[in-house]
Amino acid sequence: MARRPTIADVAQLAGVSRATVSFVLNDRPGVARATQERVRAAVEKLGWIPSRSARALSTGRARAVGLVLTREPDLIGTDPFFPAFMAGIESVISETGDGLMLQMSRPGDEVETYRRLAADRRVDGVFLTDLRVDDVRPALVDELGLPAVAVGAVEGGAHLPTVNLDDRPVVRHAVHHLVELGHRDIAYVAGPEEFVHARRRRQAWADALAEAGLPSGPVLPGGFTAEGGARATQALLARATAPTAIVYANDLSATAGIAVAQDAGLLLPDDLSVVGFDDVPLASWTRPPLTTCRANPASWGRAAAQALLEVIERGTTADVELDPATLVLRGSTGPAPARGGR
Structure with missing residues (x-):
C-alpha cells in the first residue's frame, strides 16, 4: 500500500518549511502569494489531508460541537425530532469540517458530563436542548467558559444566545x-x-x-x-x-x-x-x-449550528427567532x- 502523504512531503515538494505549510493552510498572514500558491498546488498534487488532531493543536480548537441528551437512549431512537434536528446541524458543520459529538447522560450525571467535556476540550461549544424550569445549565456553561446556544426560550433571565420558535x-x-x-x-x-x-x-x-x-x-x-x-x-x-x-x-x-x-x-x-x-x-x-x-426540526438544527459556530468564533451572536410554526x-x-x- 502506498504511504499516505505527510506535511513534510508537502513542504518538500513546495520547497518550504513545515511551519510555512501550516501558516498557509491556517490562513495566517505573512506568507507571500507565490509561496501560498506553491503550497496549495503541492497539497492538491499529493492529495494531502491534514490530521484533525494536528489541526486542533495548531488552531486551539477541537473542531467539534456537542449535544448532551438527558433522556433514556431508547426514547431518543423513537423520537423523530432529534434525528431531524441533528441532520440540520450536520448540514451546516459538514461545510466547516466540524463534527457533532452526541453524549448521552443520566439526569444525575448531567452536570459532570458538561464539566468533563469542558475539561477535556473535546468540544468547542454545546447546544442546550430540552430546557427545563430552573435549569442549571445556562449558569454552568457560563462558569465553565463553554460557548453555548440555547434551543428554545430560556427562563430565569439567563444571558445566553437563543434559537427560539414561539410554539x-x-x-x-x-x-x-x-x-x-x-x-x-x-x-x-x-x-x-x-x-x-x-x-x-x-x-x-x-x-x-x-x-x-x-x-x-x-x-x-x-x-x-x-x-x-x-x-x-x-x-x-x-x-x-x-x-x-x-x-x-x-x-x-x-x-x-x-x-x-x-x-x-x-x-x-x-x-x-x-x-x-x-x-x-x-x-x-x-x-x-x-x-x-x-415546527421543522431540521431548520432548528441549521439555525442552532450557525449560531453556535458564530459564538465559538466571535464570542457572541444575536438571538434567532425562527419562523412561527404553522x-x-x-x-x-x-x-x-x-x-x-x-
Whole structure:
C-alpha cells in the first residue's frame, strides 16, 4: 500500500518549511502569494489531508460541537425530532469540517458530563436542548467558559444566545380550529412537566380554551412517547364523558393515540379528532393523515449550528427567532360528533 502523504512531503515538494505549510493552510498572514500558491498546488498534487488532531493543536480548537441528551437512549431512537434536528446541524458543520459529538447522560450525571467535556476540550461549544424550569445549565456553561446556544426560550433571565420558535400561537390556532368545528370537550396529552416548551404548549392550550369561553378540559401526561400517548388516550376514552378532540404535545404520542382510538372501535375524525405537534414525516402517512403543528426540526438544527459556530468564533451572536410554526390541516380533524352518536 502506498504511504499516505505527510506535511513534510508537502513542504518538500513546495520547497518550504513545515511551519510555512501550516501558516498557509491556517490562513495566517505573512506568507507571500507565490509561496501560498506553491503550497496549495503541492497539497492538491499529493492529495494531502491534514490530521484533525494536528489541526486542533495548531488552531486551539477541537473542531467539534456537542449535544448532551438527558433522556433514556431508547426514547431518543423513537423520537423523530432529534434525528431531524441533528441532520440540520450536520448540514451546516459538514461545510466547516466540524463534527457533532452526541453524549448521552443520566439526569444525575448531567452536570459532570458538561464539566468533563469542558475539561477535556473535546468540544468547542454545546447546544442546550430540552430546557427545563430552573435549569442549571445556562449558569454552568457560563462558569465553565463553554460557548453555548440555547434551543428554545430560556427562563430565569439567563444571558445566553437563543434559537427560539414561539410554539404558543400555533397551539392556540389548533384549539380554535377544533372549536370552529364544534368541539367543546377538548383534552390535552402533555409532554414532561419539567420542560419549558412542554409547559408552554399546555398553557397555550388552556389559554385558547379560555379565549373561546370553554372550561379547561382534562390533561394527562404523555411524556412525548408513544407509550405515554397510548396510556393517556386509553384513560381519556374510558372517562364517563370522553372528549371529542385531543391535542397532543408531539406527533409520536398522537400517532399512538390514533391507534388506541381505532382499536377501541372509533372512527377518525367522525368520532374523535386528533392534533399533534412537530409534523414529522410519518404524520402524513397515518390513517387518517395527522393534523399537526409544523415546527421543522431540521431548520432548528441549521439555525442552532450557525449560531453556535458564530459564538465559538466571535464570542457572541444575536438571538434567532425562527419562523412561527404553522397548522397543517389533514384528515384527523373534523366536525364534532353529536353526543348521542358516541
